[in-house]
Amino acid sequence: MTTEHGNGKLIGAPVRRVEDAALITGAGCFVEDIRRAGMLHMALLRSPHAHARIVSIDARAAGAMPGVVAVVTGEDVAELRIPVAAVVQGQKIPPHPVLARGAVHAAGVPVAAVVAETRAQAEDAAAAIEVEYDEMPAVVDAEKALEPGAPLAREELSDNVCYVATKKGGDVDKAFAEADHVVRMRIASPRQVALAIEPRGIVADPEPAGRGLTVWASTQAPHRLRADLATALGFPEHKIHLIAPDVGGGFGSKGPLYREYVLACHMALKLGRPVKWIATRSEDFVTMIQGRDQIMRSELALKRDGTMLGLKVRVVANVGAYLYSNTAGPPQRMMAMAPGCYRIQNCHVEVVAVFTNTVPTGPYRGAGRPESVLNIERLVDKAARDLGIDRLELRRKNFIRPEQFPYRTGVGVEYDSGDYDKALAEALRLSRYDDLVRRRDEARRRGELVGVGVSTFVEPSGGAGFESGTVRVERTGEITVLTGSSSHGQGHETSFAQVIADLLRVSMDHVAIRHGDTVAVQQGVGTFGSRSMVMGGGSMAIAAQRVIEKGRRIAAHLAEASPDDIVQADGGFAVAGVPDRRITWRQIAAAAYGGKLPPGMEPGLQETAFFNPRREAWGFGTHVAMVRIDRETGTPSIEKLVLVDDCGVVVNPMIVEGQIHGGVAQGLGEAFREQMLYGENGEILTGTLMHYAVMRAPDMPVLVLGETVTPNPFNPLGVKGVGEAGTNGAPPAVANAVMDALAPLGIDHIDMPYTPPKLWAAIRDAERRAH
Amino acid sequence: MYPASFRYLRPRSLAEALEFLTRHGEEAKLLAGGHSLLPAMKLRLASPRYLIDIGGLRELRGIDTSPGEMVIGALTLHAEIAASDSVRRLLPGLAEAASVIGDLQVRNRGTIGGSVAHADPGADFPVILTALSAAFVLQSSSGKRRVAADGFFRDFFTTALAPDEILTEIRIPLPPRGAGTAYAKLGHPASGYAVVSAGAWLIVDSAGNCESARVAVGGLDGIPRRAAATEAALQGRPLTAENIAAAAARAADGAKAEGDTYASAEYKLHVATVFARRAIEAAAGRAGRQDRA
Secondary structure (H helix, E strand, O other): OOOOEOOOOOOOOOOOOOOHHHHHOOOOOOHHHOOOOOOEEEEEEEOOOOOEEEEEEEOHHHHOOOOEEEEEEHHHHOOOEOOOOOOOOOOOOOOOEOOOOOEEOOOOOEEEEEEEOOHHHHHHHHHOOEEEEEEOOOOOOHHHHOOOOOOOOOOOOOOOEEEEEEEEEOOHHHHHHHOOEEEEEEEEOOOEEOOOOOOOEEEEEEOHHHOOEEEEEOOOOHHHHHHHHHHHHOOOHHHEEEEOOOOOOOOOOOOOOOHHHHHHHHHHHHHOOOEEEEOOHHHHHHHOOEEOOEEEEEEEEEOOOOOEEEEEEEEEEEEEOOOOOOOOHHHHHHHHOOOOOEOOOEEEEEEEEEEOOOOOEOOOOOOOHHHHHHHHHHHHHHHHHHHOOOHHHHHHHHEOOHHHOOEEOOOOOEEOOOOHHHHHHHHHHHHOHHHHHHHHHHHHHOOOEEEEEEEEEEEEEOOOOOEEEEEEEOOOOOEEEEEOOOOOOOOHHHHHHHHHHHHHOOEHHHEEEEOOEOOOOOOOOOOOOOOHHHHHHHHHHHHHHHHHHHHHHHHHHHHOOOHHHEEEEOOEEEEOOEEEEEEEHHHHHHHHOOOOOOOOOOOOOEEEEEEOOOOOEEEEEEEEEEEEEOOOOOOEEEEEEEEEEEOEOOOOHHHHHHHHHHHHHHHHHHHHOOOOOEOOOOOEOOOOOOOOOOOOHHHOOOOEEEEOOOOOOOOOOOEOOOOOHHHHHHHHHHHHHHHHHHHHHOOOOOOOOOOHHHHHHHHHHHHHHHO | OOOOOOEEEOOOOHHHHHHHHHHHHHHEEEEOOOOOHHHHHHOOOOOOOEEEEOOOOHHHOOEEEEOOEEEEEOOOEHHHHHHOHHHHHHOHHHHHHHHOOOOHHHHHHOEHHHHHHHOOOOOOHHHHHHHOOOEEEEEEOOEEEEEEHHHHEEEOOEEOOOOOOEEEEEEEEOOOOOEEEEEEEEEOOOOOOEEEEEEEEEEEOOOOEEEEEEEEEEOOOOOOEEOHHHHHHHOOOEOOHHHHHHHHOOOOOOOOOOOOOOOOHHHHHHHHHHHHHHHHHHHHHHOOOOOOO
16 A cells, blocks of 8 residues: 555555554654663652642752762752743733742642662652651642632632633523523533553753753653743753654643653753653653543523523633643633534633642643533433433534534634534434334333433544644655654554655655654644644645645656646656656656756745644534443443544544544543542542553443544645544443433433442432332 | 662572571562562552562462362462363362453463462452362471461451461362352452452252352452351252342341442442352352362
8 A cells, every 4th residue: 555656545545554563563762762871860759748838858868879969859940930821811820830849739749859870769869858748728629629718729829710711602691581491410520640651751961061952752742842841941942952752642641841841851951961751650640631620510591492592601620739831721622612513602601710739630632622522412411301302303403504614603613514413314323223222222121221322522623823844855756744743643654644645646655754853843833632634734735735836847847848737647747648758756856956947946845834724623423322231230331332423534544443442442431430539638549550440452342433524624635633532422422321321210410430339329329219 | 660679589499488588587578470569669668678589489380189179389370270271170260260350461470379468358369269268378497387268368468477488379179069169250440459259169969959158258348258147048048049149138247348439338338249149140050060070
């Protein structure tokens, strides 16, 4: 497949990932694999308390231990802090020092750093530092943090509110006044941990005399990280060479600049030697941004016939103890898609972001999308039940109709395109929905707890400003692509190469995708929010078109023909009507780099495009789940899971399926087992993989995938994102199925995760009520 | 995830291992499969000065069936027990327990002796071995002794093992004709340890009545507990679904359980009866069909 010319056939082909041979044979190069001469290692002493004053720190013994080069505490690095910009007017941004100064506000916060010749020496010395704490009252629950008299998570502030933000449209009061029925629910999304297979890590290598700093970091956004690092360090951005080598996943958590990254760079510059820090899994559990933890109180107003009139949502979002650059993101995202795929023009959505003594939150696969979909899809199911209307009919009745796109929603966001009923119909067909319902009814008659659930949802993608792409034809005619979309497992080197090989009519072998290097790549944003193919692919497609146009003019010049008579052909161009008269990219490159060019034409064959469509790409889909619950033990199991997703034009169906599989695995984790728990004083209760349960390969049910294709009219490739579809659509489908299974017991709503003990308790309580 | 410094000792024989143990006593820890000890050391919950790696002692590994008794070397791997033909044929409940421990990696490295000696309250082997009337051979420089499973487990992570002793063998009486054994567990989704579990050993007479029953329940209060009321209720009765259910309903009688972040005490006490019933049902199904020892 990869050696054939991409003559329009590579986009859409299930090409095997070119990255995998190296990765699965252990030949990848991750930050941990970076070794530099004279490299030192950093370890951190972390607070066991969630909220405490630091009375004293005694690091004398640690400083004298073997191999120790430096020990620093908060006062030694008082000038270093995490840069955070306000995303909402009036947002409070309390200090975020890289080492605690005076007080700690969450368990796991670093209090001291040790740099030593080996990691073991650094760890031993860190363990020898003595810290005296004076514990303060802690608050972990965001709703409780808003109660009068609640402990202050940040004692510098007068209350625990970080910000309040509102989005509204239409006339909500009128809509609710005219409603025949109002559905009210309180829905909480469990806090989740992003468990990338590779923990965070950094190596910082300074050049002498402040000439520069080379940094290898496990990150999703190299250029952003470099800018934040420069700001935090007070070191010139253009003298930092930041490299993201192979990165083993991120799911949002490797977006921000972390304290340890700043510290490692600072210590390297201060000591004049390379410094490495690799997070342990335990450290990732307590210091990497966590996801979800939004509590939604919602009201949906409807007419008796099921017409949706208005929506009110009040979200209490737990932001944790400190802000990172992207902490405020998920609640904003939640608001922007609150009406889902429904025509609800009267909306009032409010977010109250709240500080607590917990690990900071931030984007985690979905980043506000799963919360929002869960909210609206639970509301719709409950409305159907209350009104006695079929839940599919209720959805169809209120879907934004295909002819209404581009559609401006009640919260002022424009969706590009969609055909929601088509995806729903396909999911019903694939799942044999009527058959599932019949089987459920039969099981119910036998007293078994079986339910069928559906979620219809949107998956916004792209966004976050621009992305850039450079396409360069080298002297040999081979193609180098430089993209700001740096991959951390998404298969960019494959799918981007398919795009460029198709557009330039060359084989994939002739295309190299380069990313994750701030010196090699012009500028860029990074990979998150399902944006890579939309933004990275979009920008390089525009650059490729410019290269083609220049190539066409050079080809015309070489062939002594008019550019209008030059057409693309395998390996380059041909003269129209004379297919044998070929002009290859190699010939064109030879001309571009020193040969015969049209008069006035600049040499070179390289184009860069910065792409910002100023609108997001709204993918969508329908997921259907059938769940059985063992009445005796409360153990749930998936009987059927069908996932129909529409992400516009599909470049590589195998990679898209992989994205859906992975997203669903994390979505099922959210639905059934994952939840980060804190004790009353903010102590970490689920800080290891022995306590925090994720889905593993043998736990996964069979997934039935399907698709519809609704091209994105505002994208050069017609693509939409898909990376978060699995976490957006699957958990609400499962939630609706679980609640459908429990409906005969009169159970209205239970929050995820649906663990056996939780379901059993709900079943037992319901049975007791019935007796 | 970086352990504190320690001295690593690798004895070439059991005798040398016992010598090391006598010399370093409480400052030493035995390393077998390492699946409990090494994580504890990495989290610095355990910081032994000496690590005595007995993993290479071939003499402690293997499954033997002698007349009337199965003898399993302490270093036999979970996976080996799960796959052993003689265990599957003679003590299917033990093979079942071995096959649901942790995950594939754990089963390929973990040892039965390590599991028994570590005595994690969620471990699988202690429960089934209690139901099977196993005995443990404990050896020190000064000699050997044999301790029954019923008295071996004292408390959370606490056993009858003295600091200078090594658990060398697990000896299990082979059940007579008409016996059935089984193990059933509700695993924790993260750790794989049992939230609760139950092991059953039944002998059925020619009339189909339960001649003798031993049922052990784990996960409730730190050590495996014999379900005396259940055993008594089964004794002499036909193994009908009703009788089994009624007997199993008493599996947690008199037991105390501790709730945790995953499951409440009430839940554990309840599911203990469910898994006791499932284990008894499976054992009853096997009783009578089993080959002679």
